[in-house]
Amino acid sequence: MLKTLRRLVDRHRHADGDYGWLFRPYTGEELVALAVQSSDDARHAEPLAIAAVCLRGDRVLTRESLELRLVTPQGRGAETPDRRSGDPDEEVTIDQALARLLDFVGNRPLVSWRLDHDLAVLNRSLRRVLGFELPNAGIDLAQRYQRHHPASGLEVPSVDPQGVLGAAITTALMHRRLERATAPVRHGA
Numbered sequence: 001m002l003k004t005l006r007r008l009v010d011r012h013r014h015a016d017g018d019y020g021w022l023f024r025p026y027t028g029e030e031l032v033a034l035a036v037q038s039s040d041d042a043r044h045a046e047p048l049a050i051a052a053v054c055l056r057g058d059r060v061l062t063r064e065s066l067e068l069r070l071v072t073p074q075g076r077g078a079e080t081p082d083r084r085s086g087d088p089d090e091e092v093t094i095d096q097a098l099a100r101l102l103d104f105v106g107n108r109p110l111v112s113w114r115l116d117h118d119l120a121v122l123n124r125s126l127r128r129v130l131g132f133e134l135p136n137a138g139i140d141l142a143q144r145y146q147r148h149h150p151a152s153g154l155e156v157p158s159v160d161p162q163g164v165l166g167a168a169i170t171t172a173l174m175h176r177r178l179e180r181a182t183a184p185v186r187h188g189a
Contacts, residue, residue, distance in 0.1 A: 010132035019102060023135050026107045031055040031139070033111045033172035036118040037164045045121045046070075050097055051168040052104055055111070060172040066104040067165040068097045094125055107136060111175045113167075115140035141174055148182050 011023040033053045038045035047070055054064035071091040092100070101122075112118045115138045123133040 006133065007135050010135060014132050019130065019132070022102065022107050024107055026109060026137070028108065029056065030108050031111050031172075031175070032105050032108050033060070033168045033175060034105070034115075034118055035112065035164050035167035035171060036121050037167075038117075038121045043120070045124075047094070047097070047121050047125060049164040050101055050122070051164040052101065053165070053168045053172050054108075055172050055175065058176060060169060060176065062169060065165060065168070066100065067163075067168075068092055068100060070094060070097050095129055098122075098126055098129055105134075105136065109137040109139065110134070111139045111141060111171060113141045113171050113174065115142075139175065141171060141178065144178055144182075145174075148178065 007023075014020055015023060031054075033055060035051045036047050037049040038047055040046070049067070049069050051067045052065065054061040069091050071093055110119075119134060119138070126133055
């Protein structure tokens with residue numbers, strides 16, 4: 001209930017601001033798989049790298065992806081490049097990263113393994129920098145997997161497990177696999 005109240009207050013405060021469009025209902029069919037590499041536990045963590053990849057229907061659109069490496073207080077970012085900029089050595093500030101993430105994600109629903117952790121890390125920074133939290137709907141794959149397939153594996157290939165973009169792509173593939181596994185069976189007529 002507190003989360004819903006906070007979202008309503010944020011929507012009211014920011015409706016006419018630069019990011020007011022984020023608080024409008026999403027009417028499309030795309031999702032965004034999200035992965036956040038962080039420095040610590042979710043309560044105190046700062047993002048080191050953020051990746052997102054678009055899902056449309058049964059397709060994972062790796063060409064429509066975002067990967068950001070953030071400058072840390074020690075001056076060293078995570079070991080992941082920003083693929084959109086074309087400069088693998090570029091590090092961005094938290095302000096730049098959040099702006100680029102919001103522009104990429106928009107108001108599309110988010111998919112993540114342990115969504116609560118990724119949102120806790122991002123929302124703490126968003127609230128500090130922009131004054132609001134992500135209002136997007138979300139799907140937590142870890143919870144969904146435990147409900148539907150606790151004793152079986154998804155047999156999804158891991159894509160560059162060391163990189164945050166690989167984690168986002170793997171998340172997208174897991175979502176697609178779970179969608180197919182939980183879809184109602186249609187019998188021919």
